[in-house]
Amino acid sequence: MTSSNSDPKILIVDDEIMNIELLKAYLEEKYTVVSAINGKEALELVDSEKPDVILLDVMMPELNGYQVCEILKGNPETQFTPVIMVTALSGRDDWIAGINAGADEFLTKPVNKMELLTRINSLLKLKNMHYDLLAERDKLNLQNKIRSVLTQIIPVLLKTLPSEQKSIVIHQMIDMVVEAILENADSENENMNYECIGDVCCQIINQLGAEFKSELLATENTIFTIHGNVCPWGKEEAQLNPILCTLSRGIFSRILDIYGQDMEVDVLETIGNGDEQCIFQLNKIDY
Incomplete structure (x- = not known):
């Protein structure tokens, strides 16, 4: 079975070709596999291939596995790439050296296939969880950035503007917010149908920290x-x-415009005006 380009990529680093071939045989049905025969070549491949997991032999000439691991874990670009130290050594000092170098897991030669696959699968899950957390952090940063700009700058700015210019500024800010959010959103809503537009409005406003829900009504x-x-x-x-x-x-109105919906937004209640909740209605436009 040949791995597809979407399969996780495993880098095997070992100065013994036979060891590389054995690990390849264990892995290539499920993963894309690349290999290096020394530490220097491994670091070059990490830069060019961006592996998801690295299997790193300890005993190698020039740069040993501990040294390579230390370099990887000391680089912000690769510090979260999981490293499994593969070693014939089993002494307490050897394991401590691996931990100090930043290794995520250890396997002892000869490598058991089931143990190898289990360790790799676990590390890939942890790596995916880590990047999910980073994505959530970026989302929170976006929320905080937009809220900070709008809540601190707009009131001061509007006080200094003549009334005829206030509407222009508000519309510009609305466009800025919607564009910033859509740039960070998935593209799955590009072909939005009528029944889903309320949910899309909520998804977008909720990215700013709100908790809004949409209810589809059957009124005229x-x-x-x-x-x-x-x-x-x-x-x-x-x-x-x-x-x-x-x-x-304005954000809701702009979303309706973007997705080509002939609706208008009415405001019934808002927390800003002292109400217990915010209520907006999306109504048909009567021509």
Whole structure:
């Protein structure tokens, strides 16, 4: 069986070709496998191939496995790449040396196939969890950045502007928020149908820290009700600057425009105006 390009990539590092071939035979049905015969070549391949897991022999000339591991774990680009030390050594000092070098796992030669596959599978799960956490952190950073800019700058800015320019600034800020969120969102909603647009509005506003839900209605004009009890801007900030509620309404309107929906947004209640929750209605536009 030949591995596809989407399979996780394993780098085998060993100065004995027979050891490399044995590990390849264990792995190549499930993984894409690349190999190196010394530490220097391994570091070059890590840079070019970006392996998901590295199987690293300890006893090698020039750069041994401990040294290679230390270099990898000391580099911000590779510090989270899992490293399994593969060694014929089993002494306590050898294991401690591997731990000090930053190794994630250990296998003793001769390598058992089932143990090898189990260790790799576990490390790949941990690696995926790590990157999921990083993605969540980036999402939170985006929320905090947008909220900070809007809640701190807009009220001050609007105070200095003549009334005819305030509407222009608000629309510009709405476009900025929606574009920033969509750049960080999945593209799965590109072909949005009518029944899902309420959920999309909630998904986008919730990326700012809100907790909004959409309810599909069957009335003549009102298509969706969007309601939530956690304000995207923060309760205190919204109550101090109710203009932020206008931004929420504008974000929903902009989303409807982007996805070509002939609807308009009405505001029934907002936390910024002292209500217990925010309620918006998405209504049909009567021509």
